[in-house]
Amino acid sequence: MSTVVKAGRFGMFGGQYVPETLMNALTELEREYKKCLEDQEFWSEYHYYLREYSGRPTPLYFAANLTKALGGGRIYLKREDLNHTGAHKINNVIGQVLLAKRMGKTRIIAETGAGQHGVATATICAMMNLTCEIYMGEEDVRRQELNVFRMELLGAKVNAVSSGTRTLKDATNEAIRDWVTNVDDTFYVIGSVVGPHPYPSMVRDFQRIIGDEVKEQILALAGRLPDYLVACVGGGSNAMGLFYPFVDDHDVKLWGVEAAGQGLDTGKHAATISRGSPGVIHGMMTYLLQDSEGQILPVHSISAGLDYPGVGPEHAYLHQTGRAGYAAITDQEALEAFKLLSKTEGIIPALESAHAVAYVQKLAPRTSRDELIVVNLSGRGDKDVYSVLETLKGGGPA
């Protein structure tokens, strides 16, 4: 195993494992992105849309009822669910689409799992008048029917992907294939901190607004940094966005929460870091769920947004170095948390975010009353209400 640390790597993780056809496009993307990093005008435009269009900053809400119910540390909810379109995904989309416009690209493509990233991309493309095509696995099209309709309303074309396991992994393969074919005029807006360099760093930079705001807000509310940050991890963008500004604050414990599906020992889960091993998927070296021959395994989660066999390379690195911990929550536990937050706080979380809440349910009672826990409520649960109803009627998680 190479220990060479190269540009575009987080330790041994990251890199650019893509067909040669895409290499110049990645180099150009990196060059243009670096230019934007230094460009005040770019960031003021980005912040303008976050503020005026998406409604940032999102509140950091002290969840008094949940805190009382769990009987431990003080729990704060970072309300990413209050963003326009209902999830953190839009932070990243605004950044990438602004970059695409600067690069003169006229056609936007994206993959989506739960449909949240697809909806956010379709939304920004509608607002900025760009052509938009979304790739979504057939299985997810079925699970998230409402989001498909939303994307179509917003003027996007939704391509159902029937290859492989028909979920997020395959939608991502198909988006990459589209990009290889239409690389001249097309910008691929990746929805998480995954993919070949520079995507994982770029998406993190567009999501770090979450952590930057939390830092300011918790200092104002509590006068000190939090003890725990908790976020769900699919590809890892909401977690990376929350964690990143705190990585050098060593007293702040970072917890990523993966999907344990029907249980870590059932083979039906998406707990990539807990149960995976290093390998290559979607252009990056990272942890992934694979068999002994390197074939990528089917994954399962009740939440389409966590149903992914890989994870962002920076998480792989935070795990390997021990800076962040990664726990896993089952479908059943997530459903319980979904109901708990709805009843105690009057907030229906996305099933993805419910995984983070479920971990807090375990964590909080072990903490003392003066400890501070921030949990990222990455999205709202409206999109999941129907499938939760079906699941509860059916007597348990599918």
Next chain:
Amino acid sequence: MRVRSVFTNLIQHGRKALIPYITAGDPELAVTEEIVMAMVQAGADIVELGVPYSDPLADGVVIQRAAQRALEAGTNLHKVFELVESLNSKISVPIVLLVYFNPVYQYGLEKFIQKCVSAGAAGMIIPDLPLEERAEITSIIEAGGYPIDLIPLVAPTSRERIGKVVEGASGFVYAISSKGVTGVRKQFSGELESFIGQIRSATELPVALGFGIGDVETVEKVKEFVDGVILGSVLVQMIEEAAAKEEAIAKVSGFIAELRKVLG
């Protein structure tokens, strides 16, 4: 035999290399072996064998489906190496493996190369291992002195990268005919010839053109300026559509024989 000497021979005689691709284990390994034998009999110069992978992101639907069928039939690396070994005892044309990087990485880079060499594979093509990521594997090949070629891919978008991509490479250069994934197309960029010219000015290696070539007319056109042609999806589709293996063998080898006539 090494890939390079095949080209040297052909070039001396004014002929072009005919390089068919099929996916190993589609529909099953025993049939793959029979098809390869028939293709060689019909005039193939080098055989490219695809190692089936769950997530072949450089491939179009035809080869994706072939990989899926092969995996469902229980194809794995061990069995692919057995096939290569068995073929090698029966035919003298070089076999080149098309394999995605993750299976190679899981096997262990050096172990994989050793296994290729002992089974008798002459080369490998790793479509998701660009220049930026290939240093480790090329240094293993060099340090071990392994007689195997890592065939570099050059794309129409490579432009100023071409020189670096072909630097230190061996075997031949795989020129990708158009942007996109594998799969038969009718339209090719009018700039194909100048694209091949750019590659030639960067290397002495033979250049073979692939991706999307599926009919005799296209082969007629491009043979003037390349050293070889690679055809995959068109053959894989014949195998997919055949009602029985005899039909697959007859169709594929008939088509190869036809191409042989065109390529001299």
